[in-house]
Amino acid sequence: MSEEIARRFREILEAREFLIVGKKVARVDALDAVLGKPLYTADLVSGKTLYVKAVRSKIPHGYIRKIDTSPAASRQGIVKVLTHRDIPGVNDAGSLISDRPLLAYEKVRHIGEAVALVVGESLEAAEEAADHVEVDYDPLPVVTNPRDAMKPGAPRIQDRDNIVTHFKIRKGDVEKGFKESDVVIERTYRTQFITGLPLETEIAYSFLEEGGRITCIVSTQNLYDVYNKVVKILGVPGEKLRVIQAATGGGFGPKSDETPIDVAAYACLATYFTGKPALAAFSRSEAMTVQCKRHPFEITNMVGARNDGKLLAWRSTLIEDTGAYISKGHLVIGRATFHCTGPYEVPNVWADGYCVLTNNTMAGSTRGFGAPQAHFAAEMVLNELAEELGLSPLEIREINMLRPGSLTATSQKIEDDGLLKCYQRAVEASEWEKRVREIREFNRANKVLKKGIGIAMLYHGNTLGPEGDDFATVITYVERDGKVVVQTGLTEYGTGALTSLAIVTAETLGLPLSMVKLERPDTAAVPNAGPTVASRTTVIGGQAALDAALKIRATVAQVAAKMLSANPADLEFRDGLVKANGRTVTWNEVVNQCFEENISLRVVGYYIAPPTKWDPETGQGAPYNQYTYGALVAEVTVDTETGVVKVDRLTAAYDVGRAINPLGLVAVYEGGSIMGQGYALMEKIVHDDGVVINPNLHTYVIPTASDTPDEIRSIIVEVKGSMGVFGAKAMGEIPVVLPAASIAAAVANATGIYIRELPLTPQRVLEELHKSRQ
Amino acid sequence: MKAEFMVNDVKYVVEVEPNERLSDVLRRKLGFVSVKEGCGVGDCGLCIVLLDGKPVNSCLMLAYQASGHRITTVEGMGDGTRLHPLQQAFIDVGAVQCGFCIPAALLVLKHLHDTKPDADREEVRHALRSVLCRCGSYIRFEEAFKQVSRR
Numbered sequence: 043m044s045e046e047i048a049r050r051f052r053e054i055l056e057a058r059e060f061l062i063v064g065k066k067v068a069r070v071d072a073l074d075a076v077l078g079k080p081l082y083t084a085d086l087v088s089g090k091t092l093y094v095k096a097v098r099s100k101i102p103h104g105y106i107r108k109i110d111t112s113p114a115a116s117r118q119g120i121v122k123v124l125t126h127r128d129i130p131g132v133n134d135a136g137s138l139i140s141d142r143p144l145l146a147y148e149k150v151r152h153i154g155e156a157v158a159l160v161v162g163e164s165l166e167a168a169e170e171a172a173d174h175v176e177v178d179y180d181p182l183p184v185v186t187n188p189r190d191a192m193k194p195g196a197p198r199i200q201d202r203d204n205i206v207t208h209f210k211i212r213k214g215d216v217e218k219g220f221k222e223s224d225v226v227i228e229r230t231y232r233t234q235f236i237t238g239l240p241l242e243t244e245i246a247y248s249f250l251e252e253g254g255r256i257t258c259i260v261s262t263q264n265l266y267d268v269y270n271k272v273v274k275i276l277g278v279p280g281e282k283l284r285v286i287q288a289a290t291g292g293g294f295g296p297k298s299d300e301t302p303i304d305v306a307a308y309a310c311l312a313t314y315f316t317g318k319p320a321l322a323a324f325s326r327s328e329a330m331t332v333q334c335k336r337h338p339f340e341i342t343n344m345v346g347a348r349n350d351g352k353l354l355a356w357r358s359t360l361i362e363d364t365g366a367y368i369s370k371g372h373l374v375i376g377r378a379t380f381h382c383t384g385p386y387e388v389p390n391v392w393a394d395g396y397c398v399l400t401n402n403t404m405a406g407s408t409r410g411f412g413a414p415q416a417h418f419a420a421e422m423v424l425n426e427l428a429e430e431l432g433l434s435p436l437e438i439r440e441i442n443m444l445r446p447g448s449l450t451a452t453s454q455k456i457e458d459d460g461l462l463k464c465y466q467r468a469v470e471a472s473e474w475e476k477r478v479r480e481i482r483e484f485n486r487a488n489k490v491l492k493k494g495i496g497i498a499m500l501y502h503g504n505t506l507g508p509e510g511d512d513f514a515t516v517i518t519y520v521e522r523d524g525k526v527v528v529q530t531g532l533t534e535y536g537t538g539a540l541t542s543l544a545i546v547t548a549e550t551l552g553l554p555l556s557m558v559k560l561e562r563p564d565t566a567a568v569p570n571a572g573p574t575v576a577s578r579t580t581v582i583g584g585q586a587a588l589d590a591a592l593k594i595r596a597t598v599a600q601v602a603a604k605m606l607s608a609n610p611a612d613l614e615f616r617d618g619l620v621k622a623n624g625r626t627v628t629w630n631e632v633v634n635q636c637f638e639e640n641i642s643l644r645v646v647g648y649y650i651a652p653p654t655k656w657d658p659e660t661g662q663g664a665p666y667n668q669y670t671y672g673a674l675v676a677e678v679t680v681d682t683e684t685g686v687v688k689v690d691r692l693t694a695a696y697d698v699g700r701a702i703n704p705l706g707l708v709a710v711y712e713g714g715s716i717m718g719q720g721y722a723l724m725e726k727i728v729h730d731d732g733v734v735i736n737p738n739l740h741t742y743v744i745p746t747a748s749d750t751p752d753e754i755r756s757i758i759v760e761v762k763g764s765m766g767v768f769g770a771k772a773m774g775e776i777p778v779v780l781p782a783a784s785i786a787a788a789v790a791n792a793t794g795i796y797i798r799e800l801p802l803t804p805q806r807v808l809e810e811l812h813k814s815r816q
Numbered sequence: 817m818k819a820e821f822m823v824n825d826v827k828y829v830v831e832v833e834p835n836e837r838l839s840d841v842l843r844r845k846l847g848f849v850s851v852k853e854g855c856g857v858g859d860c861g862l863c864i865v866l867l868d869g870k871p872v873n874s875c876l877m878l879a880y881q882a883s884g885h886r887i888t889t890v891e892g893m894g895d896g897t898r899l900h901p902l903q904q905a906f907i908d909v910g911a912v913q914c915g916f917c918i919p920a921a922l923l924v925l926k927h928l929h930d931t932k933p934d935a936d937r938e939e940v941r942h943a944l945r946s947v948l949c950r951c952g953s954y955i956r957f958e959e960a961f962k963q964v965s966r967r
Contacts, residue, residue: 078850291916536914713952
């Protein structure tokens, strides 16, 4: 009965106009934030605590001959020093693949790898003692270039081949396609290591509860990854650990990855051995050294087209440097390879993607997950091809973009016209033709400053697809005062996605948003909800929240129907009231009645995305259930004397499927654009023979308010998707994907030079200008 | 040694170590946890508080140096019952993402608003340069300032 009513309510919801969805509402956590109230992990430390510091390798590759902890252990204020021998459970901290020990043994494989832990009564004592743990190494040859690492006979990083994955796409007959092409070009593009850099570094605080359970408060995206790993590291039964996510100061991927597991394990080990509260937090330089970074790629694209601009063949070779441990590298290469042609239809595609181990620091999950690299190379080569063909950047895109009925590189049929709509809106809003004319005039009049305009487009396979089980759970319950509580293992770390879950809940129950509360993610209270990654929280988590809210509504409706002598399915839920036949009861009256009748208003919502199918031998199939589309126009001014590139304006159009929270979307559009601009123009973690030489914010510079474009135009396109809640598509990561491609295109338009390596620092731009003048 | 200062109009007398940073005293001894730390060396600006109305990095200042001065943190921005207009504007324009830099960004803009309520865009951006926001809410902050100065 109840299920039937829930189904009926779903139909009603989707048929009528939304009350809150798509309206301008404030985030549920905004008020607390402006009052300085949210409690991040460091804010929850009370009273005395121990401090844990890791002893980190000072060489990138070598055998560990001896670890002498005694000079550190005998120092004042030091409680304990731990090495791999002391780990009570399993010495394995790899988030998905068990290739990474929590504490190194036998050998170290990258600079800054943790070798021992020092537990002290003060941070200063722990830090100083960490310098006194003596580790003797037998240095090994350091391999930092993935091309070298791929050669037969190259020194092995791990006890396995350095090539972790060879990911393939085989579509059509690429040789034939090149033969039939009038123009064929081949270009190589390179991208750099950057760090996601959440401003709150990795941090965990643990303490012992009565009854012997360790509680660990942690800054993380993935509650259950931390829980599952730390239980094994401690070697304790599951009920002996509880993990709670505190307010989290940024995620951007790294907080879903390896390092939150590390700090949680450090703190919990200290509490395990001493019974005392313990805090483990990364310093900024520690975070910038060991936090999983964005993978550098070398991408060679060979593309062929007819004279009329139609693409006939595309060959990509993608080499991805994942550093010394795999982390998510085997999945990032998949996403990059799937998207290697950009959002264009090519009948013949051959792609080889390699995930390669080196002695560089680990790369892993970072906002965009391989898409920024793939799209940079795809958009650049398309522009270079257009120039060869005498076509404009717009013409080549109009000819080749994915439209309804097009087949992607994996031969998946595109159903909707989201890309075309984004393209049209971005071109129109940027006043492309007018700007092209103005730029021409400006450049004629100016010798030093040169302006340029560029466009880039994307498609982005939604949520996990082949990258994991795409499910979510949400627990929703109603309190006696009528407030509805939503609690899930999905986490808030800045994206605003949990506000979307609250909006979906309020919408479904006809309540104002202020009646919905979010409870902290806590393994003692909620089951695993899957990872909070891949821009999937609104899309997939929203479906689980809808499922839960519909169940609550169905139960409440049965009670209200009796009170109103009406049919449950005919009830209207609106403005905190339940109505039928001109009669009304308030939400609180019905909730009260449920409590009186001992009717439970606590449910579990669940959703799992349809499985995706593709052939790993050919890459052919439908790896994702739906795609987000986008187009970004960048306008820049290049100072040809200093090499400085200024971004004047960005016009961003993204097909979000359904805008659940438009105000939140604008912040994500702008923020992602600015983060992407840092990737395009300024950011690079530099490894010198494996050693990170700029792990600080004065030599690794990220965009400030002054670097922000004069204007970012955010255009919301809504072409309903098939999978997400109310048609929503993935958005969290998307705006970071295109800035590099569109800014580099604009620089090429301004200077006539295609700069094929990121970032476009003043130095690089000057060098390229200089080369071109020779 | 003793340090004596006003925080958000309340007088505090605290025993501090000579090498104790103002940020640590505010956070740990007095409980003003809105003061964040992002680097500890003055690069990120998340620890900014107002000292006699002017922004300072509290991680670069020793607690005793603040003795005799007036300190404002975001906890003291409203008047106790109502939000400061900038706080309300931050909510209205959707400036909050992860929230970690919000206290510092608010204080920097409060100083600008107190000293130059009609500051233009370049001046707003210049002031905000002292606070890093990795979520990239800079344009939202700017919008919030604009909204308040229009009134």
